[in-house]
Amino acid sequence: MSKMYEGVKTWNPFKGCWFDCTYCKPTFQRQAKRQKHNCMLCYNFVPHLHRDRLTKIPNAETIFVCGNGDIAFCETNYIDEIVASTYLRKKSIFYWQSKSPKALRDVCGLLRHYNTEESNHIMLTTLETNRDKDYHLISKAPVPTDRSYDFMRLPWPRKIVTIEPIMDFDHDEFLKMILDIKPEAVYVGYNSMPGAVKLPEPSHDKAFSLITCLKENGIKVKTKYLPWEEMIPV
Numbered sequence: 001m002s003k004m005y006e007g008v009k010t011w012n013p014f015k016g017c018w019f020d021c022t023y024c025k026p027t028f029q030r031q032a033k034r035q036k037h038n039c040m041l042c043y044n045f046v047p048h049l050h051r052d053r054l055t056k057i058p059n060a061e062t063i064f065v066c067g068n069g070d071i072a073f074c075e076t077n078y079i080d081e082i083v084a085s086t087y088l089r090k091k092s093i094f095y096w097q098s099k100s101p102k103a104l105r106d107v108c109g110l111l112r113h114y115n116t117e118e119s120n121h122i123m124l125t126t127l128e129t130n131r132d133k134d135y136h137l138i139s140k141a142p143v144p145t146d147r148s149y150d151f152m153r154l155p156w157p158r159k160i161v162t163i164e165p166i167m168d169f170d171h172d173e174f175l176k177m178i179l180d181i182k183p184e185a186v187y188v189g190y191n192s193m194p195g196a197v198k199l200p201e202p203s204h205d206k207a208f209s210l211i212t213c214l215k216e217n218g219i220k221v222k223t224k225y226l227p228w229e230e231m232i233p234v
């Protein structure tokens, strides 16, 4: 676990994903291969439920819900059960992340239905870039402009954007895209497996400038895999 996710534990009552991001294969999907003798659906990263884990929520300050998959592929009835189970950790902060923010609408609706403390739940999405062109070569998830628009419109007070792995972008457009979402924090990281997967990456100067602008706009920025991390103004 990197510093960026310090104090965060993953809770996986649902696992797997069909968005097929190229950078997932050497990371999450490779980790899933360790489950060969326990669960072939985990091994193959097929979206599926682990109902036995529903009440086994880690005792952590922050809990990443279904971090080894995407709840866009989870049935609404089961999302209901996952949301209902969070009452077992009333003092924890829950991170709900999807590359399809429309799926997070169900989560927000259910959290309100159960009268959950809104400040304990944060919605997250990944935006690796602002560029839609050729994005289909990277992932089957909704393209960045659609994803950012849906996330901006998500009716929830607490949001975080993860720019990880960062891909080349257009500075002003990407900055505006993120600021329009009004996230309380942005997490930025370069490709952690450059030997296994090649991505079109921005120069360090360009990424540095984006991070500086985000901070100047009052957004908390957390980083990992940045060789010049110590140079970023606090």
Ligand code: SF4
Residues within 6 Å of the ligand: 016, 017, 018, 019, 020, 021, 023, 024, 028, 068, 069, 070, 099, 139, 141
């Ligand atoms: S959306 Fe997440 S879990 Fe799904 S393939 Fe991409 S990186 Fe993997």
